Amino acid sequence: MNTNPTIDGQRLLQRIAEFAAIGATPAGGVNRQALSLEDRMARRRLAELAVARGFCVYQDAIANLFIRRDGRAPSLSPVLIGSHLDSQPTGGRFDGALGTLSAFEVLESLEDAGAVTERPVEVACWTNEEGSRFFPGCMGSMAFVGAGDISGWQETDGADGTKLADELQATLTALPEVEMRPVGHSVAAFIELHIEQGPVLERANVPIGIVTAVQGTKWLQVSLTGEAAHAGTTPPAYRRDPLAAAVEAIASLQQAVMPADPSARLTVGRMIVEPGSINVVPERVTLTLDLRHPEKEVLAAIEARAGTECRAAARRHRVEVSIEKRFDMAPGKFDASVVEAIANACGRLDIPTMKMVSGAFHDALFLSRVAPAAMIFVPCRDGISHNEAEFVSPQNIEIGARVLYETVRELAG
Amino acid sequence: MNTNPTIDGQRLLQRIAEFAAIGATPAGGVNRQALSLEDRMARRRLAELAVARGFCVYQDAIANLFIRRDGRAPSLSPVLIGSHLDSQPTGGRFDGALGTLSAFEVLESLEDAGAVTERPVEVACWTNEEGSRFFPGCMGSMAFVGAGDISGWQETDGADGTKLADELQATLTALPEVEMRPVGHSVAAFIELHIEQGPVLERANVPIGIVTAVQGTKWLQVSLTGEAAHAGTTPPAYRRDPLAAAVEAIASLQQAVMPADPSARLTVGRMIVEPGSINVVPERVTLTLDLRHPEKEVLAAIEARAGTECRAAARRHRVEVSIEKRFDMAPGKFDASVVEAIANACGRLDIPTMKMVSGAFHDALFLSRVAPAAMIFVPCRDGISHNEAEFVSPQNIEIGARVLYETVRELAG
Numbered sequence: 021m022n023t024n025p026t027i028d029g030q031r032l033l034q035r036i037a038e039f040a041a042i043g044a045t046p047a048g049g050v051n052r053q054a055l056s057l058e059d060r061m062a063r064r065r066l067a068e069l070a071v072a073r074g075f076c077v078y079q080d081a082i083a084n085l086f087i088r089r090d091g092r093a094p095s096l097s098p099v100l101i102g103s104h105l106d107s108q109p110t111g112g113r114f115d116g117a118l119g120t121l122s123a124f125e126v127l128e129s130l131e132d133a134g135a136v137t138e139r140p141v142e143v144a145c146w147t148n149e150e151g152s153r154f155f156p157g158c159m160g161s162m163a164f165v166g167a168g169d170i171s172g173w174q175e176t177d178g179a180d181g182t183k184l185a186d187e188l189q190a191t192l193t194a195l196p197e198v199e200m201r202p203v204g205h206s207v208a209a210f211i212e213l214h215i216e217q218g219p220v221l222e223r224a225n226v227p228i229g230i231v232t233a234v235q236g237t238k239w240l241q242v243s244l245t246g247e248a249a250h251a252g253t254t255p256p257a258y259r260r261d262p263l264a265a266a267v268e269a270i271a272s273l274q275q276a277v278m279p280a281d282p283s284a285r286l287t288v289g290r291m292i293v294e295p296g297s298i299n300v301v302p303e304r305v306t307l308t309l310d311l312r313h314p315e316k317e318v319l320a321a322i323e324a325r326a327g328t329e330c331r332a333a334a335r336r337h338r339v340e341v342s343i344e345k346r347f348d349m350a351p352g353k354f355d356a357s358v359v360e361a362i363a364n365a366c367g368r369l370d371i372p373t374m375k376m377v378s379g380a381f382h383d384a385l386f387l388s389r390v391a392p393a394a395m396i397f398v399p400c401r402d403g404i405s406h407n408e409a410e411f412v413s414p415q416n417i418e419i420g421a422r423v424l425y426e427t428v429r430e431l432a433g
Numbered sequence: 434m435n436t437n438p439t440i441d442g443q444r445l446l447q448r449i450a451e452f453a454a455i456g457a458t459p460a461g462g463v464n465r466q467a468l469s470l471e472d473r474m475a476r477r478r479l480a481e482l483a484v485a486r487g488f489c490v491y492q493d494a495i496a497n498l499f500i501r502r503d504g505r506a507p508s509l510s511p512v513l514i515g516s517h518l519d520s521q522p523t524g525g526r527f528d529g530a531l532g533t534l535s536a537f538e539v540l541e542s543l544e545d546a547g548a549v550t551e552r553p554v555e556v557a558c559w560t561n562e563e564g565s566r567f568f569p570g571c572m573g574s575m576a577f578v579g580a581g582d583i584s585g586w587q588e589t590d591g592a593d594g595t596k597l598a599d600e601l602q603a604t605l606t607a608l609p610e611v612e613m614r615p616v617g618h619s620v621a622a623f624i625e626l627h628i629e630q631g632p633v634l635e636r637a638n639v640p641i642g643i644v645t646a647v648q649g650t651k652w653l654q655v656s657l658t659g660e661a662a663h664a665g666t667t668p669p670a671y672r673r674d675p676l677a678a679a680v681e682a683i684a685s686l687q688q689a690v691m692p693a694d695p696s697a698r699l700t701v702g703r704m705i706v707e708p709g710s711i712n713v714v715p716e717r718v719t720l721t722l723d724l725r726h727p728e729k730e731v732l733a734a735i736e737a738r739a740g741t742e743c744r745a746a747a748r749r750h751r752v753e754v755s756i757e758k759r760f761d762m763a764p765g766k767f768d769a770s771v772v773e774a775i776a777n778a779c780g781r782l783d784i785p786t787m788k789m790v791s792g793a794f795h796d797a798l799f800l801s802r803v804a805p806a807a808m809i810f811v812p813c814r815d816g817i818s819h820n821e822a823e824f825v826s827p828q829n830i831e832i833g834a835r836v837l838y839e840t841v842r843e844l845a846g
Contacts, residue, residue, distance in 0.1 A: 218666025235665060239711055251700035251723040252648060252792030253631025254816065256691045263701050264687055271684035274677055278669045287664035288676050289713045291706045298652055298702045298721040298759075308711040310664040346711075379665030403667065 025133035027425050029418035032125040036417065039065070039105070039121060040113035049408025050113050054106035054148035054159075055083065055187035060194040062105045062117075066124065066145065067195055073131055078201040082163040082170050083191045086201065087143040089127050091136070091432060097206040098140035099432045100391070101126060101424060103214055104149035104160070104383060111150070112215075112410020114400065114417075119213040120145050122421040126428050138433030139208055146383040147191075154184050161383035164204050165390045207391035209358050209431050212384040213424045214395055215412055216376075219403030226374045227419045229397030230362045234378040234385040235285065235312040236319045236351030242266075242330050246339035248295060248303035262305040262339045263293055269326075269333035270307070276329075277311075277322055283377065284322060285312035314351045314377045352385040355392030358431070362396055365426035371419055396423055438546035440838050442831035445538040449830065452478070452518070452534060453526035462821025463526050467519035467561030467572075468496065468600035473607040475518045475530075479537065479558065480608055486544055491614040495576040495583050496604045498558040499614065502540050504550040504845060510619035511553035512845045513804070514539060514837060516627055517562035517573070517796060524563070525628075525823020527813065527830075532626040533558050535834040539841050551846030552621055559796040560604075567597050574796035577617050578803045620804035622771050622844050625797040626837045627808060628825055629789075632816030639787045640832045642810030643775045647791040647798040648698065648725040649732045649764030655679075655743050659752035661708060661716035675718040675752045676706055682739075682746035683720070689742075690724075690735055696790065697735060698725035727764045727790045765798040768805030771844070775809055778839035784832055809836055 042062045043052030052058040063085055067077045070087040078086040088098065103119025123143040130141065146164070151157025154176050162168030176184035192200075216222075221229050246260030270288055277286045287310040294304045309326055313319040327343055334341035359375075366373045378385075378395060387393045398420040401411040455475045456465030465471040476498055480490045483500040491499040501511065516532025536556040543554065559577070564570025567589050575581030589597035605613075629635075634642050659673030683701055690699045700723040707717045722739055726732035740756055747754035772788075779786045791798075791808060800806045811833040814824040 216666065217663055218668075219662075219671045220666075220668065223671065237665065249632075249816065250630055250792060250818065251702060252650065252698060252725055252794075253629065253633075253818075254792070255631075255633060255695070255698075258632045258636065258816070261700075263683075263704065267680040267683040267687070267701075270676075270680040274680070282668070285665060285668075287674075287712070287714055288680075289664060289706070289711045289715060290709045291676065291704060292709075293702070293704045296703045296705075299700070299723050300702045301700055302702060310712050312665050379663060379667070403662065403671070405663065405666075 025129065025135070027125050027129040027421045028132070032122060032421055033414055033417060035121045035125065036113065036117060039117050043107065045110060045408055047408040049410065050107045050111050051109050052105065052107040053109060053153040054150060055191045056153065059106050060191050063145065064194060066105070067198060069124065073128055075127060077198045079192060079195060079198050080201045080203045082160050082203060083147040083188055084160040084164060085145040087124065087127060089130060089141050091139045091141065093138055094140060096139045097208040098142040099428055100142050100144050100207045100210045101428060102144035102146070103212050104146045106148055106150050108150050108152050108406045110408050112405060112407060114215045114410055114412045115217070115405055116149055118215055118412060118417065118420070122213045122424055125421050126425045129425055135429070141428055141432050149383055153178050153180065158381060158383055158386055161386040165386045166204060167386055167389065170203065207387065210384060210387040210391050210393040211358060211362070211424060211427055212382055212395045213420050214382060214397060215400040215405060215410070216397040217380050217400065217403065217405035220376060221374065221397060221399035222401065222403065224374060226372050227398060227416050228366055228371055228373045228423055229376040230359055230373050231378050231395035231397055232354050232359050232375050233314045234352040234381060235314050236316055237347065237349045238311045238319060238323050238345065239347035240309040240311065240323070240326060241344045241346050242307050242309060243342045244305045244334055244339050246303060246337065249301040251299040251301055254301060259301055260338045261301050262337070263302045265333040265337035265339050266291070266305045266307055268336070269329040272329050273326055276325060281318065283314055285379065312379060316351050319351065349381060352388045354388055354394040358392045358394035361430050362394055362423065362427050365423050365430060369422060369426055371423060396420060438542065438548070440538050440542045440834045441545070445535060445834055446827055446830060448534045448538065449526065449530060452530050456520065458523060458821055460821040462823065463520045463524050464522050465518065465520040466522060466566040467563060468604045469566065472519050473604050476558065476604070477607060479518070480611060482537065486541055488540060490611045492605060492608060492611050493614045493616045495573050495616060496560045496601055497573040497577060500537065500540060500556040502543060502554050504553045506551055507553060509552045510621040511555040512841055513555050513557050513620045513623045514841060515557035515559070516625050517559045519561055519563050521563050521565050521819045523821050525818060525820055527628050527823055527825045528630070528818055529562055531628055531825060531830065531833070535626050535837055538834050539838045542838055548842070554841055554845050562796055566591050566593065571794060571796055571799055574799040578799045579617060580799055580802065583616065620800065623797060623800040623804050623806040624771060624775070624837060624840055625795055625808045626833050627795060627810060628813040628818060628823070629810040630793050630813060630816065630818035633789060634787065634810060634812035635814065635816065637787060639785050640811065640829050641779055641784055641786045641836055642789040643772055643786050644791050644808035644810055645767050645772050645788050646727045647765040647794060648727050649729055650760065650762045651724045651732060651736050651758065652760035653722040653724065653736070653739060654757045654759050655720050655722060656755045657718045657747055657752050659716060659750065662714040664712040664714055667714060672714055673751045674714050675750070676715045678746040678750035678752050679704070679718045679720055682742040685742050686739055689738060694731065696727055697731070698792065725792060729764050732764065762794060765801045767801055767807040771805045771807035774843050775807055775836065775840050778836050778843060782835060782839055784836060809833060
């Protein structure tokens, strides 16, 4: 690697350890759910660090937190970098925190180097990305891009019985000295560093994934209802077996969808068979389909195919079928110029990369609707995330932050 | 129908109603589990009715109850008829009781007609056919034919915390005046009248099924273990999806087994998917296979095929598989001469019949190991059994009892 100014890897690793202590779980993970006391403590610590370095700190009505280092032309829209600080209830120490703290490290490193950028550089810490305490996730980034309705969320009940409005207010007043900003502002580019949350980079032994798109996701719930019957005394002609229909439909979909298209994802994660007795033909099967694809039209075709297969199998087995769409997130394409800037940065640093599609949603998906955006992935051990065992090697943390720094230098001018 | 002496339909229907009151449930069914207070009350009532008609009553060490009407040659082995009086916890009023009370009706009708048979005729009321309170079912008939070990069952715990030994003793002492008999004796023929517990006769609109065999049954539990993974971020090549393997194996078995052989039965009644989250590739799938066939060799081939399909699918999806046999009951063939006697009786009575294989087990399956045996089925509404909604039409009850009477007259000489 070259010897140009870069980030301070030791400082970043210490910061990650320091923040992992806020909401630390006995098993080495983090419980720092959105707008909780722990979340507020983490935000406060980050704001303190920012003020200590002379950066400006802002928050908005949905409690997104921004840390700004001005550029030569303060009127230009900023290059925005960052992620989130909230976690799953038994989350890992890297999901979100890695991107937020690496972004802050970039700001500090620019300051250390006395770098003067053309554009301001801002760290964004988005509120409630995880969505496990308050539904939906990505609230902060959705609100920022105008895709979500803050006032409509006010009455949202938390999984722990709290109200979003109360916890949001408490979070905002926990930083009374921080200046309020309107929700949403012009952005020159957004870059989010994140752990991959999958096994691809690790197995390919590549330290950096340049994310060009986020898969669209559709969740379907399929209910098949037949008639419970004695397994011994009921001949095939008199059966209305919803499980027989379900396995045919899924097996057929499996053959049709994934082998034909390497970008397609089809998962049956849940299947409930009732009454569930060894010698009774089931009365009802309820199953879920998680369908993903980076192309909106292809995803729609997979959804249509799923409906066709389920209805055809239901007809063959004389069972009722109903299909309910539970979730529908359109795919997102990242910006070619930001993707190229990341690739150029990696080229300059001589770091191997792989272009990839994100299988999970991220705040960057929403940001991409209003600004040129892209993501940088680093490998996580065994692809494990949303789990206290989540782990990223110090080496890959440092590589990720260097790539972010180098990309920001290019984009901020 | 002819006008020869026959059974008293009204008396039989009243008896069925009277016994249905012993352990009656609010929903119109019966809870008269084996060796319970209700079971003892029903046995006592039957013994009282028998004594009142001058028949001899016996019981044996497993509490099988016998009612004997002597023939011209008391030394000849008896024609045995009957079924059981115990029920499922939420059982119907006909399963078992119909066959027992019809058999007693035959004895009374012979007495009414002053008929003198060559052989004695005995009603058997077998202990614990259902097996829901004390495992296994068919204890009485198994013990009678030497297939079960009474002393080995003594420590059996009941589903309600009781001990078999205590409840058995209490049942025997509830009929102190009844003479004890050794377990098992020579039998000229055994005929069991029972409800079909399936939909075939009703849908074919045929009042009598002549049962030529009982299917063999094998219960397998298949566990497939892969690796939980994120549905969005895990490409097919890195998945070890046990549900994908399970549906392929079952779909393939469904195509191979039932359409090719009308006597084969394949049922997946239970399937548990863990962890069961919509966006997580499952880690483990546990499913059951209920396999049935009247031919032992064919059933063994189906079992082998099931193993092959499961292992092949597991290999394709790189998951672990284990297959455990939970139950294995060999098929039983009924005796051609008894089947013919039933068919002749129906012919004389001008009653339409259908030869069929029993999908459920019955005491007659065990009796067929030591004596010529067969069964007579009558239709039950919608094929429903083991359910308080179980129903047999008065007309079909009467037809079934007439056929039994006519068959006994032929076999007892």
